[in-house]
Amino acid sequence: MPDMISVTIKLFAQYREGKFKIDKRFYAKDSTISDVLEDIGLDLGKFPIGVLMVNGRHVEEDFVLQDEQMLAIFPKVGGG
Amino acid sequence: MADKVYRVNMSNLSYKIEEVPANWMGLGGRGLTSTVIAEEVDPECHPLGPNNKMVFAPGLLSGTTAANSGRNSLGTKSPLTGGIKESNVGGTMAGIMAKLGVKALIIEGIPEDDSTFYHLHVTKDKVLIEAVPELVGKDNFFVLDAMEEKYNKKVAVMTIGRPGEMKMLISNISVRDPKGKLRSHGRGGVGAVMGSKKIKCITVDAENYKEVTYADSVKFKEASKVFTKALQENPISGEGLPAFGTNVLVNIINEAGGLPSHNFRTGNSENAEAICGETMAENIKERGGSTTHGCHAGCVIQCSQTYNDEEGNYLTSGFEYEMIWAFGANFGISNLDQIAKIDALMDDLGVDAIETGVTFGVAADTDLIDFGDGAEAYRILKEEVANGTPIGRIIGGAAGNLGKLYGLVRVPVVKNQSIPAYEPRAIKGQGITYVTTPMGADHTAGYAVATNILNSGGHIDPLQKEGQVALSRNLQIASAAVDSTGMCIFVAFPALDDPKCLPALIDMINARFGINLSADDVTNLGVNILKTEHEFNLKAGLTSADDRIPEFMKYETLPPTNAIWDFTNEEIDEFWNF
Known part of the structure; x- marks a missing residue:
């Protein structure tokens, strides 16, 4: 699949309900995080995106994913 | 009845109930405890000697119907850091002290006879001080049970276990919560200070208090509604924290x-x-x-x-x-x-x-x-x-x-x-808080994690130095002010992202006391608290050389980011230029 990339996706907090903790999925080259969010179908109305990280670094939804990257998706969380 | 200052002298087991000095009137919580410690405690005193004091003070809004206003502050000189300490806690103490009209409880001196420990019971009119040999060598839940049996299930209790009696630096002062479990005045070895004063437990009468009064109860209710809504509608304080905890x-x-x-x-x-x-x-x-x-x-x-x-x-x-x-x-x-x-x-x-x-x-x-x-x-x-x-x-x-x-x-x-x-190397704004706060490494003093990691109050890259000193300074000023209101620190999440939250908080203070604080006044309160605390530490012998990260973090990289602590001393010391 030369025009596909593999992305490991990790979900946290409320996003895990009825979904998964970690999953490896394939997307078309030049896919953004928005594309992934649409594919997974999270309830963003109830739980808006808090933090997106790719390989441990904060990114935005328009980030263009590369092959073999790790995407972590968090709703708004806090504590301390 | 106006609030009073309750002052206990353990050297001769006496107490006085005093009028509140004019310059303490507008203060509560951390603002009051740090002011009293700076005014009354010799910064060079031994933290476990007779010249250190403990000051307990509910926040400005404690005892009111305002949501999340039940935090109590303790001020003292820390035996762990050698500097000033403010430690705040939940539990039932703040609300009950405030309703009883206890603006502050100041404890000074050390008993000459150190063969036993004492129990202080604070009521509206007096402080009973009695030896409790039967509680010596017991731990917190035993003391809670004994106090519930002696008084009732509502009585407010603060207690130390055996490590506090032994003046260990890891010891806390534990505070009864609404379900009879415990919260802690943590950090800084504050349990050791209570142990040094030979106090096993402090209780406050919860049967004869009066509800607090409001200068303008209509305005207070309006502001309180807005404030509560801001807490409940914020995704962190309204959804994430209840579902998963900290x-x-x-x-x-x-x-x-x-x-x-x-x-x-x-x-x-x-x-x-x-x-x-x-x-x-x-x-x-x-x-x-x-x-x-x-x-x-x-x-x-x-x-x-x-x-x-x-x-x-x-x-x-x-x-x-x-x-x-x-x-x-x-x-x-x-x-x-x-x-x-x-x-x-x-x-x-x-x-x-x-x-x-x-x-x-x-x-x-x-x-x-x-x-x-x-x-x-x-x-x-x-x-x-x-x-x-x-x-x-x-x-x-x-x-x-x-x-x-x-x-x-x-x-x-x-x-x-x-x-x-x-980790200060990988969350650099938080590292700046650790090195600069007068409290010693303390995350609550200026929670830069919010903006470095959680995207609350915007985002500043945790691995870059730029912007971190200003971020930490602003958060430390705001936290010092919030710690004076009796509000829980998690108010910070809606406050960082919801423009209605802080004005409502200030409106509640104004309606409670019939005053007219502006947002700038509240910022100035935070500034003054930080400067007062820093000044105390300098007089206690701490210097900018104490505002430093452990050296290994300057030459050892931290996997997986391979981050290192790379602030210069000048960059750190810039913190205090305000």
């Missing part, structure tokens, strides 16, 4: 490479999934227990919880991120239930989650204990620390002293106080 942080801090693990060797932990908030919430769902529990009356966030074992029997409550990080990631215990058992024991003994956990992390670099050996950690706490054996004293002396005794370099402390659950 422990929801394990995964996000781990993902960012900022979860100190193996005594600060790495920024992520193989135990993260086993100990995280999601796993905890699943366990609670399966086993019974509750994900929501408020540490004080009027809390609408309910971030705390009760946690049961596999058979559904109660294990612990108030099972917080800091505890789970310290023993799970940093000391390496992979079993959440084992950490919960240690948590319950530590509640009973009254020892600090962060200070004790980091001390075990450092101890794992010696022959005292191995990383991850939770059974041995439990045994050391129960048998050695609780009984004050030499090993118990070594652990009870906290991480900085343990490191010195064993000739260790990897000792994660600032001003001798253990660094909490966010």
Whole structure:
């Protein structure tokens, strides 16, 4: 699949309900995080995106994913 | 009846009830405790000697119907850091003190006869001071039971366990919460100060108080509604914290490479999934227990919880991120239930989650204990620390002293106080808070994690230096002001992102007292508190050389980000130019 990339996706907090903790999925080259969010179908109305990280670094939804990257998706969380 | 200052002198076991001096009138919580300590305590005094004092003060809004206003402040000179300390706590004490009209409870002196411990009972008209030999050598839950039996289930209680009696630097002052469990005046060895004054417990009468009065109750109600709504509608304080508790942080801090693990060797932990908030919430769902529990009356966030074992029997409550990080990631215990058992024991003994956990992390670099050996950690706490054996004293002396005794370099402390659950190399704004706050390494003093990691109040890259000093300064000023209101620190999340939140908070203060504070006045309050505390520390002999990170963090990179502490001294010292 030369025009596909593999992305490991990790979900946290409320996003895990009825979904998964970690999953490896394939997307078309030049896919953004928005594309992934649409594919997974999270309830963003109830739980808006808090933090997106790719390989441990904060990114935005328009980030263009590369092959073999790790995407972590968090709703708004806090504590301390 | 106007509020009064209750002053107890332990040197001659006497008390006075005084008018509130004019310059203390507008102050509460941290603003008041730090002002009193700066005015009345010789900065060079020995923290455990007769010239140190303890000041307990409810916040400006404590005792009112305002949501989340039940925090009480304690001010003293810390025996751990040698500097000023403000430690605030939930529980029922703040509300009851405020309703009784206790603006501050100041305790000074040390009894000449040190053969026993005393119980102070504060009522509207007097303070009873009586010897309690029957409570000496007992721990916190025994004292709670004894006080409930003596008075009633509503009585407000503060107590120390055996480590506090022995003046250990890991000791806290424990405070009864609405369900009869415990919260802690933590950090800085404040339990040792209470032990030095030979006070086993303090109770405050909860039967004869009057509800607080409002200068403008209509305006207060309006502002209170807006404020409560802001807390409830914020996704963090309204959804995330009630569902998962503070422990929801394990995964996000781990993902960012900022979860100190193996005594600060790495920024992520193989135990993260086993100990995280999601796993905890699943366990609670399966086993019974509750994900929501408020540490004080009027809390609408309910971030705390009760946690049961596999058979559904109660294990612990108030099972917080800091505890789970310290023993799970940093000391390496992979079993959440084992950490919960240690948590319950530590509640009973009254020892600090962060200070004790980091001390075990450092101890794992010696022959005292191995990383991850939770059974041995439990045994050391129960048998050695609780009984004050030499090993118990070594652990009870906290991480900085343990490191010195064993000739260790990897000792994660600032001003001798253990660094909490966010790696300063990988979360640099938080690191600036650790080195600059007058409290010693303290995450609550200016929670830059919010903006570095959680995208609250915008985002500043955690790995870059730019903007971190200003971020930490602004947060420390705001936190000092919020700590004066009696508000829980989690008010910060809606305050950072919801423009209606802070004005409503200020409106409530104005309506309560019939004053006219502006947002600038509140900022100035925070500025004055920080400067007062810093000045005290300078007079106590601390210098800018104490505003530094442990040296190993300047030459050892932290996997997986390979971050390093790279601030110059000049960049750090710029913090105080305001």
